[in-house]
Amino acid sequence: MTFSGYKYLEEVNGVSTHKGYKFRIYPTKEQEVLIAKTLGCARFVFNHFLAKWDETYQASGAGLSYGACSDALPSMKEELSWLKEVDSTALQWSLKHLADGYERLFTKQNGHPRFKSKRNPVQSYTTNIQGRSQNPEMSIVGERLKLPKLKWVRFANSRRVEGRILSATIRRNATGKYFVSLKVEQDIGPLPQTGSSVGVDVGLKHFAILSDRTVYPNDRHFKSLEKKLAREQRKLSRRRLIAMSKKVKLSEAKNYQKQKRKVARIHEKIANKREDFLHKVSTEIVKNHDVIGIETLQVKDMQQNRQLSKAIADVSWSAFFRMLEYKADWYGKQVVKVSRSFASSQLCSGCGHQHKDVKHLGLRKWTCPNCGAHHDRDVNAGLNLKREAERILASSTVGTTGLAWSGFGR
Known part of the structure; x- marks a missing residue:
């Protein structure tokens, strides 16, 4: 498909942006101890100033600030000398995260910041790597990465890190991996322009169906391991009861902890398979199309349906749309969100007639009573999303540049 007339996406040079690289690290026993200390100290500082922040707000009606907390940290280190042992x-990053949490609370993005628990199976802390001017060549040598206090740590160097490293987040997950x-x-x-636009209709039978009839299957990552997960979770429950009957703390019950890690590994496998699939699909769509029309879904509201909630959670539509958006932003492509009120499935892509019987999910194929066109439910929805995205983009372009839109070639 080609565009006749105005070229809607400008040619741009490289845009400076933030990108994340994730690697597995293999710390020594001594480094594991230091990581555990740093996690504990960062958690302690966060919880301490969270309590102070709330106390100040209740007393004066105004909370603290990052600057006030940062100024109080040195004297706190003098009183608690063990805080000096870590990075x-x-x-400082714990205080930044706390201040960010309150900022999100005041702008109604998130709820009130919560105290961090040492019992949380996932623990992390953030640090700088030798200041903002640091580059990968100075901090990465072969399969070793230089981190503050930890010094050189072995890691799985699976891809080249390009650009200036700003910060690093060290995380220990539920399976004990770092x-x-x-x-x-x-x-x-930017990626080369393809002159193509596409509508993306997501679903449960198929993960995504594009307006060009490309179908991405729903691999049902959770369902594929659901029985095994349920079996291992039952074992975990039995070992918990055994530990409680013997009056042994769960943190000291070796069989319980061993089974807990086994369950965590299954969850990790499901999450890794899902994330890998979402990255591959989103990257392929962004590479092949310049304009991508997607529907605005209220996923949380949809999950209120108890019959479909598990299946909806498994497909991770929100994560998929988020990947499409930031990758399109990276590579000079355009993602257009179509209003949730737009009846993409009910409209005939041929004549525009709205057939309300298509509201029922069981109706996969239908014939337009107005023009007689035969439709596959998902392909038809993708076509409608594509055309609505083109219309939105055309109207916004005319409004901002004053240039006439000559339309897309069919």
């Missing part, structure tokens, strides 16, 4: 920037996520500032150039 100082990790403690990972580092590097936040990098780099210039990402």
Whole structure:
């Protein structure tokens, strides 16, 4: 498909943006101890100032600020000398995360910040890598990564890190594995324009159906391991009861902890398979199309349906749409969100007639009573999303540039 007339996407040079690189790290026993200390200290600082923040707000009606907390941290280190044993920037990042949490509370993006628990199976802290001017060549040598206090840590160097490293987040997950996520500032150039637009209709029978009839199957990652997960969770429950009957703390019950990690590994496998699938599909769509029309879904509301909630959670539409948006932003493509009130499934892509009987999910194929066109429910929805995205983009272009839109070639 080609566009006749105005070229709607400008040619741009590389845009400086933030990108993340995630690697598994293999710390030594001594480094594991230091990571555990840093996690504990960062958690302690966060919880301490969260309590102070709430106390100040209740007393004066105004909370603290990042600056006030940061100024109080040195004297706190003098009183609690063990805070000096860990990376100082990790403690500063705890205060930044706390301030960010309150900012999101005041702008009604999130709820009130919560105290961090040492019993949470996933623990993390953030640090800087030798300041903002650091580059990968100075902090990565072969299969070793230099981190503050930890010094050189072995890691799985699976891809080249390009750009300036701004920060690193060290995470220990529920299975006991360690990972580092590097936040990098780099210039990402746009991908070649393809002259193609597409509508993406997501579903449960198929994960996504494009207006060009490309179908991405729903692999049902959770369902594929659901029986095995249920079996292992029952074992975990039995071992919990055994530990409680013997009056042994769960943290000290070896059989319970061993089974807990086994359950966590199954969850990890499901999450990894799902994330890999979403990345591959979103990247392929962004590479092949310049304009991508997607529907605006209220996923949380849809999950109120108890019959479909598990299946909807498994497909991760929200994560998929988020990937499409930031990858399109990286590579000079355009994602257009179509209003949730737009009846993409009910409209005939041939004549525009709205057939309300298509509201029923069981109706997969239908014939337009107005023009007689035969439709596949999902392909028809994709075509309608594509055309609505083109219309929205055309109207916004005319409104902002004053240029006439000559339309898309069919």
